[in-house]
Amino acid sequence: xxxxxxxxxxxxxxxxxxxxxxxxxxxxxxxxxxxxxxxxxxxxxxxxxxxxxxxxxxxxxxxxxxxxxxxxxxxxxxxxxxxxxxxxxxxxxxxxxxxxxxxxxxxxxxxxxxxxxxxxxxxxxxxxxxxxxxxxxxxxxxxxxxxxxxxxxxxxxxxxxxxxxxxxxxxxxxxxxxxxxxxxxxxxxxxxxxxxxxxxxxxxxxxxxxxxxxxxxxxxxxxxxxxxxxxxxxxxxxxxxxxxxxxxxxxxxxxxxxxxxxxxxxxxxxxxxxxxxxxxxxxxxxxxxxxxxxxxxxxxxxxxxxxxxxxxxxxxxxxxxxxx
Amino acid sequence: xxxxxxxxxxxxxxxxxxxxxxxxxxxxxxxxxxxxxxxxxxxxxxxxxxxxxxxxxxxxxxxxxxxxxxxxxxxxxxxxxxxxxxxxxxxxxxxxxxxxxxxxxxxxxxxxxxxxxxxxxxxxxxxxxxxxxxxxxxxxxxxxxxxxxxxxxxxxxxxxxxxxxxxxxxxxxxxxxxxxxxxxxxxxxxxxxxxxxxxxxxxxxxxxxxxxxxxxxxxxxxxxxxxxxxxxxxxxxxxxxxxxxxxxxxxxxxxxxxxxxxxxxxxxxxxxxxxxxxxxxxxxxxxxxxxxxxxxxxxxxxxxxxxxxxxxxxxxxxxxxxxx
Numbered sequence: 032x033x034x035x036x037x038x039x040x041x042x043x044x045x046x047x048x049x050x051x052x053x054x055x056x057x058x059x060x061x062x063x064x065x066x067x068x069x070x071x072x073x074x075x076x077x078x079x080x081x082x083x084x085x086x087x088x089x090x091x092x093x094x095x096x097x098x099x100x101x102x103x104x105x106x107x108x109x110x111x112x113x114x115x116x117x118x119x120x121x122x123x124x125x126x127x128x129x130x131x132x133x134x135x136x137x138x139x140x141x142x143x144x145x146x147x148x149x150x151x152x153x154x155x156x157x158x159x160x161x162x163x164x165x166x167x168x169x170x171x172x173x174x175x176x177x178x179x180x181x182x183x184x185x186x187x188x189x190x191x192x193x194x195x196x197x198x199x200x201x202x203x204x205x206x207x208x209x210x211x212x213x214x215x216x217x218x219x220x221x222x223x224x225x226x227x228x229x230x231x232x233x234x235x236x237x238x239x240x241x242x243x244x245x246x247x248x249x250x251x252x253x254x255x256x257x258x259x260x261x262x263x264x265x266x267x268x269x270x271x272x273x274x275x276x277x278x279x280x281x282x283x284x285x286x287x288x289x290x291x292x293x294x295x296x297x298x299x300x301x302x303x304x305x306x307x308x309x310x311x312x313x314x315x316x317x318x319x320x321x322x323x324x325x326x327x328x329x330x331x332x333x334x335x336x337x338x339x340x341x342x343x344x345x346x347x348x349x350x351x352x353x354x355x
Numbered sequence: 356x357x358x359x360x361x362x363x364x365x366x367x368x369x370x371x372x373x374x375x376x377x378x379x380x381x382x383x384x385x386x387x388x389x390x391x392x393x394x395x396x397x398x399x400x401x402x403x404x405x406x407x408x409x410x411x412x413x414x415x416x417x418x419x420x421x422x423x424x425x426x427x428x429x430x431x432x433x434x435x436x437x438x439x440x441x442x443x444x445x446x447x448x449x450x451x452x453x454x455x456x457x458x459x460x461x462x463x464x465x466x467x468x469x470x471x472x473x474x475x476x477x478x479x480x481x482x483x484x485x486x487x488x489x490x491x492x493x494x495x496x497x498x499x500x501x502x503x504x505x506x507x508x509x510x511x512x513x514x515x516x517x518x519x520x521x522x523x524x525x526x527x528x529x530x531x532x533x534x535x536x537x538x539x540x541x542x543x544x545x546x547x548x549x550x551x552x553x554x555x556x557x558x559x560x561x562x563x564x565x566x567x568x569x570x571x572x573x574x575x576x577x578x579x580x581x582x583x584x585x586x587x588x589x590x591x592x593x594x595x596x597x598x599x600x601x602x603x604x605x606x607x608x609x610x611x612x613x614x615x616x617x618x619x620x621x622x623x624x625x626x627x628x629x630x631x632x633x634x635x636x637x638x639x640x641x642x643x644x645x646x647x648x649x650x651x652x653x654x655x656x657x658x659x660x661x662x663x664x665x666x667x668x669x670x671x672x673x674x675x676x677x678x679x
Contacts, residue, residue, distance in 0.1 A: 083551060160594060217598050227407060228598025229553070238594060240587040240613055248617045250594050258581075263564040270484060270562060270574050272596060274541050274552025289564055293572045 051197040054190040054349040060341050064194065067302045071278065072201045078300035080278055082202035087279035088232075088269060088290060089195070091209035091216055093324040094283045094306050095224060096187040097176070099315040101136065101323060103183050104215045105147060107170050109134070111154040122153060140322040148256055151212065155236055156254035160214055163252055167218035181353075184223055189352045191306070194281075195224055203279070208232045208269055210261035210286055214252070232268045234260045265290035283308065284324040291329070291338055303338035305329050310344040313355060375521040378514040378673040384665050388518065391626045395602065396525050402624035404602055406526035411603035412556075412593060412614060413519070415533035415540055417648040418607045418630050419548060420511040421500070423639040425460065425647060427507050428539045429471060431494050433458070435478040446477060464646040472580055475536065479560055480578035484538055487576055491542035505677075508547055513676045515605075515630070519548055527603070532556045532593055534585035534610055538576070556592045558584045589614035607632065608648040615653070615662055627662035629653050634668040637679060 055061040070078040092098035109131050116132045123129045127146040130138035195205050213233030220226040237255040242248045260268040280294035283306040291303040308317050318326040333340045379385040394402040416422035433455050440456045447453045451470040454462035519529050537557030544550040561579040566572045584592040590613050604618035607630040615627040632641050642650040657664045
C-alpha cells in the first residue's frame with residue numbers, strides 16, 4: 032500500500048501528466064511553447080541548452096499585466112503629481128504637467144514620450160529609492176483600475192504567470208525587460224511574479240549617493256532619466272544586466288521588436304512570443320493604433336520570423352487570476 | 356561496513372569538521388568572517404538573514420586578483436593600442452595615447468582617470484561585444500604578468516576564492532562590483548570565480564544596437580563611457596543591478612569606501628572587509644600612495660566602523676592558487 036501511494040504521488044507530479052499551462056487552450060501557441068521547452072531541456076535533444084543559458088525575458092506592460100487605458104506607472108505618476116501640486120502648485124511648470132494635473136489624458140498622450148518622461152521626472156524625484164519603493168507599494172495596494180475597478184496587481188495575465196512558473200520549473204531564469212521604471216517594477220515584481228529585484232531590467236532614473244550630516248548614506252532619485260529601456264534600448268539593457276543573449280523573449284508591442292529580433296537571431300533553438308490583444312470582452316482589443324502598446328511591425332513580421340503570435344481571445348482559456 | 360563508509364563520508368563533508376577557509380591563518384579576521392556567516396545563516400540566531408537577502412559584493416582589482424603595477428585591463432588596453440597603432444598611427448591623437456603606445460606609464464599615470472578613460476575609449480571600441488569578449492579571452496589566455504611572469508588569470512587570491520565558495524555554500528549570492536569594465540570582467544569571471552555574467556557590475560561603455568543590411572543584429576561598443584562604477588558610483592551600480600543593499604562587501608581601496616559604507620549602514624548584521632596589501636614578499640605592499648588601489652581613508656576609519664582589515668602578510672597562509 033505504501034508503495035502504491037508513493038507511485039501515485041510520483042505520477043501525479045510527473046511532467047508527462049500535469050499540464051504546465053492549464054489556462055492556455057490546446058492549439059498551435061501552447062504546443063509551440065511546450066515543444067520548445069522540451070527541446071531545450073532534453074539532454075538527448077540536438078537543441079539542448081544548459082540551465083545557465085536558459086534565459087527568458089519578458090516585457091511587463093501588456094505582456095504580464097494590462098496597460099490600458101495607460102501604463103499603470105503613469106496612473107501612479109498622475110496621482111503623485113496631483114498630491115504634490117495640491118501642496119505646491121508651482122511645480123506645474125509646463126502645459127503637459129498642468130494637463131496631467133487636470134486629468135486631461137488627451138493632451139498628455141499627445142505630448143508623447145517626452146511628455147511622459149517630464150511627468151515621471153517631476154513625480155519620481157526628490158526622494159530616496161527606499162521611500163519611492165514604499166510609496167509605490169502603498170499606492171498599488173490601494174488603487175483600483177479606472178475601468179474595471181479591480182486592484183491593479185490583480186490585472187496580471189494568468190496564462191503568463193503559468194508560463195513564468197513553467198519556465199522556472201524547467202530551470203530557466205525569468206527576467207523582466209520593460210520600458211517602465213526599474214524601481215517601480217521592483218516594488219511589486221517579487222510578490223506578483225516571483226521575480227527578484229536583480230532580474231528586473233527597466234528604464235533607469237538618475238540616482239545619487241550622498242551621506243547626511245549624521246553619517247547616514249542614502250541613494251536618492253534626483254530627477255532625469257539615464258537609460259531608456261525601450262525599443263533598441265532593450266537589447267542594450269539585456270547586455271548591461273544579463274550579459275548574454277536570451278533564448279526566449281516575450282513582448283506585445285513594437286517596443287519589444289528589437290528584443291525579439293536579437294533573441295531569435297542567436298544560434299540554436301530560440302523562441303519569440305507576442306501577446307496580441309484581441310479580446311475586447313475579457314481585456315482590451317488593440318494593436319496598430321493608439322497611445323499605448325502599438326503593435327504594427329510585429330504584426331506584419333511575426334509569421335515570417337517564426338515568432339508565435341498569441342491570440343488572447345482564442346489561445347487563453349482564462350485571462351485573469353481571479354476571474355474568467 | 357557500508358554503513359561505516361557512509362558515515363565517514365558524511366563526517367568528512369560535515370560543516371563542523373571541514374575548514375571552509377584553509378588558506379586563512381587562524382586569527383581575528385578569519386574568526387570574524389566565520390562568526391558573521393554562522394550568525395546570519397543560523398535560523399535560531401537573532402541576526403538570521405533569508406538566503407534571498409544574502410547578497411555579498413566584491414571589488415575585483417586588488418580584492419580578488421592583483422592590480423600592480425597597473426590594472427590588468429589597462430595592460431590589455433595598452434597591448435590593443437599598440438596593435439591598433441601599428442596598423443594606423445593616426446589613432447594616436449593625444450599625448451596620453453602617444454605615451455601609452457610608447458610604454459611610458461609615468462605619463463599615462465600622471466594623466467589620471469581621464470587619461471585612462473581616453474585609452475579605454477579608443478581601444479575598447481569599434482567592435483561588437485562578442486568580438487571584444489573573444490579578444491579579451493584570447494589576450495588573458497596568452498599574457499603573462501610583467502613582473503612575475505605568471506599567467507594573469509592565475510594571479511587571483513586563493514583565500515578570496517575560498518571566501519567566495521564558502522559564502523555560496525552558505526546560500527549567499529556573490530557579485531563583483533568593480534571600477535573595471537563590465538565586459539572585460541565578464542570575459543573571465545565565470546571561469547575564474549564561478550560568477551556568471553549577470554552578477555558582474557562594472558563601468559559601462561556606450562553600447563549600440565544595430566541591424567546590418569543582411570538583417571543580422573549586433574551590439575557594438577562605440578566608444579565613450581556611460582557609467583563609472585567607482586567610489587560613490589558603486590552603491591548606485593549596486594542599486595541598478597542588484598536592487599537591494601548587500602549584507603557583505605569586500606574591497607581594498609578608497610574606491611570601495613562608499614560600497615562598504617552603504618552596505619554596513621543597513622539594519623541587522625553587516626560585514627565590511629578591506630584587503631590590506633602588506634605582503635611585499637609574496638605579493639605587493641602599498642596603501643596610502645600610488646596610482647593604483649590607494650587605501651587612505653579606509654585605513655583610518657576601518658576600525659571605527661567595525662570593518663575587518665585583512666593583513667595579507669599575517670592573515671593569509673597562502674596567497675596564490677598555484678603557489679605560496
